Amino acid sequence: MIAIVGAGPAGSYLGYLLARQGKDVAILEEHDRIGAPVQCTGIVTHSIEKFFRLKQNVIAKMLNKVIVVGKRDRIEVNVDEIVMWRNKFDEFVAEMAQEQGAKILLNHKFLQLNGKSKIKVKDKKNNSVKEIKADVIVGADGPYSAVAKAAGMDSNYKHYIGMQAKVKLSMDTKAFETYFGSDFPNFFGWCVPESDEAARLGVGCLENAQEYFYRFLEKRTGKKEILCWESGLIPLYNPKMAIQNGNIYLIGDAATQVKATTGGGIIPSLKAAQTLCDCIVNSKNYNKEFKRHSGKELLLHLKLRSLLNRFSDKDYEKLIEMMSQEKVRKILKKYDRDTPIPLVANLLLREPRFLYFAKKIFS
Numbered sequence: 001m002i003a004i005v006g007a008g009p010a011g012s013y014l015g016y017l018l019a020r021q022g023k024d025v026a027i028l029e030e031h032d033r034i035g036a037p038v039q040c041t042g043i044v045t046h047s048i049e050k051f052f053r054l055k056q057n058v059i060a061k062m063l064n065k066v067i068v069v070g071k072r073d074r075i076e077v078n079v080d081e082i083v084m085w086r087n088k089f090d091e092f093v094a095e096m097a098q099e100q101g102a103k104i105l106l107n108h109k110f111l112q113l114n115g116k117s118k119i120k121v122k123d124k125k126n127n128s129v130k131e132i133k134a135d136v137i138v139g140a141d142g143p144y145s146a147v148a149k150a151a152g153m154d155s156n157y158k159h160y161i162g163m164q165a166k167v168k169l170s171m172d173t174k175a176f177e178t179y180f181g182s183d184f185p186n187f188f189g190w191c192v193p194e195s196d197e198a199a200r201l202g203v204g205c206l207e208n209a210q211e212y213f214y215r216f217l218e219k220r221t222g223k224k225e226i227l228c229w230e231s232g233l234i235p236l237y238n239p240k241m242a243i244q245n246g247n248i249y250l251i252g253d254a255a256t257q258v259k260a261t262t263g264g265g266i267i268p269s270l271k272a273a274q275t276l277c278d279c280i281v282n283s284k285n286y287n288k289e290f291k292r293h294s295g296k297e298l299l300l301h302l303k304l305r306s307l308l309n310r311f312s313d314k315d316y317e318k319l320i321e322m323m324s325q326e327k328v329r330k331i332l333k334k335y336d337r338d339t340p341i342p343l344v345a346n347l348l349l350r351e352p353r354f355l356y357f358a359k360k361i362f363s
């Protein structure tokens, strides 16, 4: 039996793929509902269609523009992005897994490993602790991964704080906004419409999250009403992390499989699930295979993040100015951030002035 801890997108999609291969799969989820609490903005590119066709009820908005705001200037760039209802998305993927025969055990919290093929689990509904035997154990239990800790695989772990709230706000419902510069050190701020009256507003940072968040809230909305909080941790990709130790595997946020430029982890975790399914079914080395399939892309995002973290307000202005050219806009529309290698290669080819930034990456 394969025990997957966590029914987020990584765990459920892996469960779906393995069950489709005829494997006996149980997905353990500590909450009594799939998809709650929401701790995500739910933006994805159309690259999600490489994995499945989303059900209509999962989609909150389709966006065709991103507004990039620097300290002084702002530009609008055409894009194609999807804003999802994250709880409905998680339910959608979990249903796919169940339809293929995977069992989902709600209210089941992973506590500890007992040797290499047993796990201790708390059945929260019956308030009891039980042991489950498993040939394969997968930690898909998010950024606080208890499986990674129990297996001693959580070394050198760094994360951003993603502080986000749903706020009462009317904005252009076809565009989302991103904010850069010294008011958003080491990451960025965002404001994303989810309906005609509400938006998801947030900042990512390494520290002082509350201070940056409230300053941004006031600047963008004039202190509009907070409807609910949707904050969480965003792991920084760690290319040195071991993600397989014998029959124990990590995936998704538990394995830091997140784009360091944007904090987006949904698409990388779906791609990782395909790799991990192949590794489990065909006894391949997941540490190596993941690097082969996704390592270069995530490393490029990491390099870009470290470059952006060294940007001054002036550098951002220069970047915004370069992005406003028609030839650059076309590339940004054609290649999304889930295909970063052709995106960066084409930007460098069509606008050699980007080399000014590229040199900084490798210095």
Ligand SMILES: Cc1cc2nc3c(=O)[nH]c(=O)nc-3n(C[C@H](O)[C@H](O)[C@H](O)COP(=O)(O)OP(=O)(O)OC[C@H]3O[C@@H](n4cnc5c(N)ncnc54)[C@H](O)[C@@H]3O)c2cc1C
Residues within 6 Å of the ligand: 005, 006, 007, 008, 009, 010, 011, 028, 029, 030, 031, 035, 039, 040, 041, 042, 043, 044, 108, 109, 110, 111, 140, 141, 142, 143, 145, 146, 162, 163, 164, 202, 230, 231, 232, 233, 234, 251, 252, 253, 254, 258, 263, 264, 265, 266, 267, 269
């Ligand atoms: C504020 C914020 C905004 C974000 N916005 C975006 C975005 O716009 N686009 C994007 O692509 N990504 C975004 N992300 C990142 C994205 O949310 C994650 O990368 C993604 O959820 C990872 O999926 P996962 O399945 O690995 O983990 P999770 O979605 O965290 O799922 C883990 C599951 O494991 C369960 N679990 C945890 N511990 C246990 C345990 N001990 N026993 C049993 N179950 C357990 C949890 O309840 C949860 O259901 C954002 C993150 C934050 C914090």
